[in-house]
Amino acid sequence: MSDHIHIGIVVGEASGDILGAALMQELRKHFPNAEFSGIGGPRMLALGFHSYFPQDRLAVMGLIEPLKRLPELLRIRRFLREHFIKTPPAVFIGIDSPDFTIPLEASLKEKGIKTVHYVSPSVWAWRQKRIFKIVRAVDLMLTLLPFEAKFYQEHNVPVEFVGHHLADEIPFAVDKVAARQSLGLPEQGRIVALLPGSRASEVERMGEVFMQAAVHCLAQDPGLLFVIPAASPDRYRQLHIAMNDFVDYPIQLINGHSHEVMAAADVLLLASGTVALEAMLLKKPMVVAYKVAPLSFKILSWLVKTPWISLPNLLAQKLLVPELLQDKATPEALSAAVMNYFDNPEQTLALSQTFAQMHLELKRDASARAADAIAALIHSPVTKQV
Known part of the structure; x- marks a missing residue:
């Protein structure tokens, strides 16, 4: 096949742009x-x-905004569908944004265009019936995590576990002292990083609770230092206001530099999300917490099929790190979980060693593996739809 080919890609958010750019270079x-x-x-x-x-x-995020934008989103998808059918690419790749890309993949595959979806939706955790749409939509699923690939194999979906790009990017060895020096933090002493989330609603629910937990920890060890890396200038302003009640405590707010703060810390208290994976790759003991609106929690409890929400626990398929959700995320419980790491140094070291093994499992040169799998699909014969 000539290397002068056309490849279609759709990404819907900044994380997809990172994956898409790296994939283009490898392709x-x-x-x-x-x-x-x-x-x-x-x-x-x-x-x-x-x-x-x-x-x-x-x-678009949430429940209401996508509905308000629906006519525009449908118009964009219709244009892409007609364009790619009129000028068929060698392959079409949807990167994340499954509610937009998977229906597009399905309509293109129906016309004989090879399709790939990169980054599995959380179909293994909730809305599992989506797997039947995915079967009709994709010729190849590329997953970042091994347990996702297993789920697709069980449902006879062609799949390749390519590894996680963060595992390629985050160094295997973490220099805690260098991280502290770069942030102007003391080289000696115990530091706890507080990461209450990147969204306003997360910081509203978790920020003050995390600071109250810090106060409880300080009652047990007055020598602790707490550092909060604000995810954005808006979150910095929001947290700065929330800290008015905590000015007498050693809690330091930093604008950005979340990776450096995490690397500098001994223990992390964080809101569930991708940050838990980053913490694991940095080999940091963590306490995972999360709160949502009560109705949302009730709905999610009904929909979600997994016993854990944080990626370290999902990867291990067991409770490696504490998860304190909703009413269980009290300052007392959070502080007890944080101090438990300091009180049990041997268990904490063993956890860091387990994280190192998990890092190796995910470090697979993800973009190159993804490109290899896509190239193999491009070179393969077209399978006719039944």
């Missing part, structure tokens, strides 16, 4: 003259990607 090793088009972000555009719409038009 060009297979197809040096490949042309890429669809919807991409600034990193992809810098590599010569042709985007028919700004990527941020797909970046």
Whole structure:
């Protein structure tokens, strides 16, 4: 096959742009003259990607905003469908944003266009019947995590576990002293990082609770230092106001630098999310907490099929790190879980060693593996729809 081919890609958010740009670079090793088009972000555009719409038009969150934007989203998807059917790419790749990309993949696959979905939706955790749509939509699923691949194998979906790009990016060895020096923090002494989330609603629910937990910890060890890396300037302002009641305590607020703060800390108290994976890759003992609106929690408890929510526990398929959710996320309980790491240094060291093994499992040169799998699909014969 000529390397002068057209590859369609659609990404819906900033994390997808990171994956898409790295994937483009690796695909060009297979197809040096490949042309890429669809919807991409600034990193992809810098590599010569042709985007028919700004990527941020797909970046909608929550329940209400997507409904308000539905006519525009449907119009964009219809344009892409008609465009790619009229000028078929060698392969179409949807990166994340499953509610937008999987229906598009299904309509293109129906027309004989090879389709790939990169980053599995959490179908193993909730809305499991989506697997039947995915079967009809994709020729290949690329997963970041091993237990996701197992789920697809059980449902006869062609799948490749490529590893997680964060495991490739985050160094295997963490220099705690260098991280402290870069932030102007004391090289000696115990530091706890508080990470209450990147969204306003998360900080509203978790920020003050985390600071109250810090006060409880200080009652047991007055020498502790707490550091909060604000995820954005808006979160910095929000946290700065919340700290008015805690000015007498050694709690330091930093604008950004979350990775450096995590690397500098001995223990992390964090709101559940991708940050738990980052903490695991940094080999840091953590306490995971989360609160949502009561009705949302009731609905999620009914929908979610897994006993854990944090990635370290999901990867291990057992309770490695404490998860304190909703009413259980009290200052007393959170502080007890944090201090437990300091009180049991041998268990804490063993946990860090387990995290190191998990890092190795996820560190697989994800973008290169993904590109290899996509290239193999491009070179394979087309399978006719039944």
